[in-house]
Amino acid sequence: MGKVVTFGEIMLRLEPLGYYRFLQSDQYQALYGGGEANVAVSLANFGVDVDYVTKLPAHEIGQGAVNSLRRFGVGTEKIVRGGDRVGIYYLEKGAAQRASKVIYDRSNSAAALAKAEEFDWEAIFDGAEWFHFTGITPALGGELPLICEEACKIAKKKGLKVSCDLNYRKKLWSRDQAKETMTKLAGYIDVCIANEEDAKDVFGISAPATDIEGGKLNHEGYKAVAEQLAGTYGFDMVAITLRTSLSASDNIWAAMLYDGSRHYFSKSYPVHIVDRVGGGDSFGAGLIYSFLNGKETQDTLEFAVAASCLKHTVEGDFNMVSIEEVRKLAEGDGSGRVQR
DSSP, rough: OEEEESSSSSSEEEETTTOOGGGGOEEEEEEEEEEEHHHHHHHTHHHHHEEEEEESSHHHHHHHHHHHHHHHTTTTOOOOOOOSSOOEEEOOOOBBTTEEEEEOOOHHHHTTTGGGGGOOOOHTTEEOOOOOTTHHHHOOTTTHHHHHHHHHHHHHHHTTTTEEOOOTTTTTOOOHHHHHHHHHHHHHOOEEETTTHHHHHHHOOOOTOOTTTTOOOOTHHHHHHHHHHHHHHOOOOOOOEEEEESSSSSSEEEHHHHHHHHOEEOEEEEEEOOOTHHHHHHHHHHHHHHHHHOOOHHHHHHHHHHHHHHHHSSSSSSOOOHHHHHHHHHTTSSSSOOOO
């Protein structure tokens, strides 16, 4: 099983304890997380050799981010050190009909100000088979769109598979900016990962008869979305997570995978949410792990969905689950009974 490289920004996550709101909290818990870092940790927990690439300050807060990855076995040797700031995001967890809320404080972070010449992608990709990034990274601006494009070019030249989770964030860039940049990058991407809204927000492709806010997803409509994405942008695989949001506390979780000729749908899981941040990242990691291990397409999808289902029960950005736990759920053991 080959090495995976992921590239993005890891941030300091600050959140009120429990379900306190920002304005009533006088204590904040500090964790680390970020899309591609979350994927790297999941893969390391599955026994995959994975390197995470970013830029972080050399001070203690930056070192704390590095240490948070090292403790799970993620390779950190390719991380560039420099700059002054670690990006921050504040999370207020929602409950019942009150939505979760995220506030970003990541402008002028070390990662956002990274320069193209700081990354030797030829050396970074030495011995790797897979490269993963998300749409969040180019959305940070500066030279990051160029850096992502350069990374993708060299990854393809060296024969790596490239996956990208579109991960549209309206607080970081507009739909027009996202479409312009991601269209340039799309030609390098083999596996496109999206949620039920990303295809519309980034590429203007929407599923008919779907009311996301009302909790009504037309799963059949996403077949057409996947076909349009693959046909227009040349993706070999399109994976779409399907979240039916009953409330901030309870969702129904499923996904589909299109391989260019056939659509696969997973089982659906009713999920009572502990922490939904990183759910899509754990899905992406499950896909990458399964593809690298040569799993059949339906089994690949079921493993990825089960992994992301379990992530919703784990505090923090990182998915602290084992292959065996994911396998048991994917095979139908979702009782939650005590394991003795």
